[in-house]
Amino acid sequence: MVTDPIISRFENRLKHDGGAHHWDMAAGWTPERQLEALAGADVVVCSSLNPVQAAAAGQLRLVHVTGAGYDKISFPEVAPAAAVANTFHHARPIAEHVLMVTLILSRNVIAADQSVRLGQWRTIATDGGVPFHPSLGDLTMGLVGFGSIGTEVARMAGQLGMKVRAVRRNPSAPLPNGIKLDWVGGNDELPLLLAASDVVVVTVPLDSSTKGLIGAAEFAAMKQSALLINVARGPVVDQAALFSALKDRRIAGAGIDVWWGSPADGVIPPAALPFASLDNTVLTPHHSGHARITFERRADDIAANIRRLSQGLELVNVVHRTVRTPLPPS
Numbered sequence: 001m002v003t004d005p006i007i008s009r010f011e012n013r014l015k016h017d018g019g020a021h022h023w024d025m026a027a028g029w030t031p032e033r034q035l036e037a038l039a040g041a042d043v044v045v046c047s048s049l050n051p052v053q054a055a056a057a058g059q060l061r062l063v064h065v066t067g068a069g070y071d072k073i074s075f076p077e078v079a080p081a082a083a084v085a086n087t088f089h090h091a092r093p094i095a096e097h098v099l100m101v102t103l104i105l106s107r108n109v110i111a112a113d114q115s116v117r118l119g120q121w122r123t124i125a126t127d128g129g130v131p132f133h134p135s136l137g138d139l140t141m142g143l144v145g146f147g148s149i150g151t152e153v154a155r156m157a158g159q160l161g162m163k164v165r166a167v168r169r170n171p172s173a174p175l176p177n178g179i180k181l182d183w184v185g186g187n188d189e190l191p192l193l194l195a196a197s198d199v200v201v202v203t204v205p206l207d208s209s210t211k212g213l214i215g216a217a218e219f220a221a222m223k224q225s226a227l228l229i230n231v232a233r234g235p236v237v238d239q240a241a242l243f244s245a246l247k248d249r250r251i252a253g254a255g256i257d258v259w260w261g262s263p264a265d266g267v268i269p270p271a272a273l274p275f276a277s278l279d280n281t282v283l284t285p286h287h288s289g290h291a292r293i294t295f296e297r298r299a300d301d302i303a304a305n306i307r308r309l310s311q312g313l314e315l316v317n318v319v320h321r322t323v324r325t326p327l328p329p330s
Helices: 007-014 031-038 051-056 091-106 109-117 148-159 187-196 216-221 239-247 292-310
Strands: 043-046 062-065 083-085 140-144 163-168 183-186 199-202 227-230 253-256 281-283 318-320
Touching: 007 292, 031 051, 043 292, 062 292, 091 109, 091 148, 091 199, 091 227, 091 253, 091 281, 140 148, 140 187, 148 163, 163 187, 183 187, 187 216, 216 239, 239 253
Parallel strands: 043 062, 062 083, 140 163, 140 199, 163 183, 199 227, 227 253, 253 281
Antiparallel strands: 083 318
């Protein structure tokens, strides 16, 4: 049973392994019809599974999340025999987004574009107040978190000549192949990272230890010329502290791809403060990883895990429990 509307657009890739499976492409169904069908599902492919849905799906063998995050799965109600697995493939598109936003902000692209549209030709040749912009090779990028996204950002930034620093849970762990860092520290050395970085990129997952991780003290530790780019989760950064730092020019700018609420709350962008009124921001609707290839590869992962389940093989990317029970024959 597939309830996620995005991955449903890749139905052919989900089904490419064939097999004697019955598929319910249920993204457009009513909640009542979904609940009824969940009772007979062996596998549910979803981005979220609330307590009522999880409790209704008593014979599940596998909950396959359609992305990396599984914070919207109600684990206490998931059937005891079920595994929960996730999938990734968003690191490269997000890394590209980070570099794009870095260039937009560091080269004042938004202001330059608006000036041209207003009939103004403001360059260093015509206006002494226009600053020279840096080259990427002049900048140090600081990564808060060094998982798959941080690793890919480091790889691409390094290839473009940037100096890269990072803090991570285990600073002595070996670096992935092909990755070179100018410095790596533990999470307790975050102030050192912030003080030395021209671009601070937030990539850590949201949990009790990272909520509000970047707040007023952290912005005070950053260079006034520094940029913050958040591609993790909105609440990792204190909203009020970020708005204040941007408004008062205590930092130079920010790229915000993740927010503090949902458009369903009736506010776009989903924040309590008017970030859209600031001229030193790049605001995007949590789409940094939305390359087509991301979802093609995710669909392939999901199809392969369903095949493994049906054959009694070990599943991959399991984040909760493990099962080897094959699907019953149709």
